[in-house]
Amino acid sequence: MKAVTYQGMKKVKVKDMPAPRIEKKDDILVRITSTAICGSDLHLVHGMMPNFHKDYIIGHEPMGIVEETGPEVTAVKKGDRVIIPFNIACGDCFFCKNQLESQCDNANPHGEAGAYFGYSDTFGGYAGGQAELLRVPYGNFVPFKVPEDCEMEDEQLLFLSDIIPTAWWGVEQAGVKKGDTVIVLGCGPVGLLTQKFAWMKGAERVIAVDYIQYRLEHARRTNKVETFDFTEENALGTHLKEMLKGGADAVIDCVGMDGKKSAFEMVESALKLQGGTMGPVQLASQCVRKGGTVSMVGVYGTRYNMFPLGDFFARNITLKMGQAPVIHFIPELYRKIKAGAFDPREIITHRLPLTEAAHGYEVFDEKKDGCIKVVLKP
Numbered sequence: 103m104k105a106v107t108y109q110g111m112k113k114v115k116v117k118d119m120p121a122p123r124i125e126k127k128d129d130i131l132v133r134i135t136s137t138a139i140c141g142s143d144l145h146l147v148h149g150m151m152p153n154f155h156k157d158y159i160i161g162h163e164p165m166g167i168v169e170e171t172g173p174e175v176t177a178v179k180k181g182d183r184v185i186i187p188f189n190i191a192c193g194d195c196f197f198c199k200n201q202l203e204s205q206c207d208n209a210n211p212h213g214e215a216g217a218y219f220g221y222s223d224t225f226g227g228y229a230g231g232q233a234e235l236l237r238v239p240y241g242n243f244v245p246f247k248v249p250e251d252c253e254m255e256d257e258q259l260l261f262l263s264d265i266i267p268t269a270w271w272g273v274e275q276a277g278v279k280k281g282d283t284v285i286v287l288g289c290g291p292v293g294l295l296t297q298k299f300a301w302m303k304g305a306e307r308v309i310a311v312d313y314i315q316y317r318l319e320h321a322r323r324t325n326k327v328e329t330f331d332f333t334e335e336n337a338l339g340t341h342l343k344e345m346l347k348g349g350a351d352a353v354i355d356c357v358g359m360d361g362k363k364s365a366f367e368m369v370e371s372a373l374k375l376q377g378g379t380m381g382p383v384q385l386a387s388q389c390v391r392k393g394g395t396v397s398m399v400g401v402y403g404t405r406y407n408m409f410p411l412g413d414f415f416a417r418n419i420t421l422k423m424g425q426a427p428v429i430h431f432i433p434e435l436y437r438k439i440k441a442g443a444f445d446p447r448e449i450i451t452h453r454l455p456l457t458e459a460a461h462g463y464e465v466f467d468e469k470k471d472g473c474i475k476v477v478l479k480p
């Protein structure tokens with residue numbers, strides 16, 4: 103089968119790889135119909151995660167049709183249309199039962215961290231979903247079966263696999279409530295959805311931060327937010343704070359690690375709290391109000407361990423973060439899309455056959471051709 107594989111720093115290639123097979127009694131195989139590229143895939147191809155090796159199949163935002171089921175699978179059957187969330191989770195452990203599927207105790211054979219499709223051996227060693235076929239473990243818990251009466255196309259549903267529930271969770275863990283002022287760092291796919299959901303949760307003021315002009319423009323046009331270019335002269339986090347007379351109630355980081363910098367340079371810039379363009383962590387620490395909350399949705403790999411702890415401590419900031427537990431949010435957010443509360447298609451700028459994945463990675467990474475979100479069609 104054809105699959106998108108990692109070939110070394112910033113190199114991906116569509117290769118013929120051995121097709122997956124049912125390995126456990128509750129596995130299913132899914133024939134992928136649509137699969138997206140995520141900002142997290144960029145961290146992986148930038149070499150920011152350990153134990154991600156050559157020929158690793160990438161991808162964790164897929165959906166498709168069930169091709170085969172193991173003998174113990176009762177929740178779905180051959181021919182069902184399914185969305186595959188990026189969390190691999192058993193459904194049975196303490197964390198799965200307490201709505202923290204991203205920390206499942208049983209899905210990762212390699213240690214303490216959670217397990218995700220196409221996300222390195224550290225995170226379970228499972229092959230990814232930018233491929234023609236995907237093996238999905240825990241077939242009675244992981245897949246979301248699209249209701250049979252659903253008339254929506256893949257592009258309306260696909261991001262339920264990750265960035266829709268991730269953004270929703272990011273706003274929830276920020277504690278956004280009626281009347282709040284919310285700063286969203288990043289106007290990529292995750293940031294744009296987060297801005298929308300901050301309004302839906304009752305925010306009174308939403309400010310979107312980025313420096314890519316077409317993305318700031320997209321945020322203004324589709325989300326009716328105020329925007330702030332953090333690279334403008336003197337546009338430091340402290341100025342945002344002054345502008346807001348004390349800072350925002352919540353800051354949601356939808357940026358994560360900067361793949362343009364080496365891990366060493368990131369540590370260096372993290373230490374530099376003044377001047378220049380700042381990383382999102384520094385920006386967040388400066389523009390959140392005293393006693394406010396910073397919700398970090400952006401991904402920081404284990405190689406990023408530098409943090410302005412003193413700033414957070416001095417101002418009583420609450421910090422929440424992690425891989426989003428997406429599985430339990432999907433039914434509720436499916437209903438919202440069906441009811442027309444928002445249209446996920448508005449962030450899609452590129453639709454490509456799977457064989458053109460390398461081009462998709464290039465435009466998404468380099469922020470070229472007005473790229474916001476790439477959907478691949480196997």
Ligand code: NAD
Nearest residue numbers: 141142288290291292312356357358382399400401425426
């Ligand atoms: P993206 O790369 O398209 O978007 C990031 C945006 O941030 C870009 O537009 C970039 O210009 C902007 N940016 C860079 N530095 C900035 C700064 N200092 N301040 C403000 N903006 C800045 O990626 P995406 O697909 O939107 O994903 C965003 C992040 O969310 C990534 O780190 C990704 O790994 C993460 N993510 C996390 C989860 C989770 O479960 N926690 C799930 C999905 C994605």
Ligand code: ZN
Nearest residue numbers: 140141142264
């Ligand atoms: Zn993702």
Ligand code: ZN
Nearest residue numbers: 192195198206
């Ligand atoms: Zn579990």
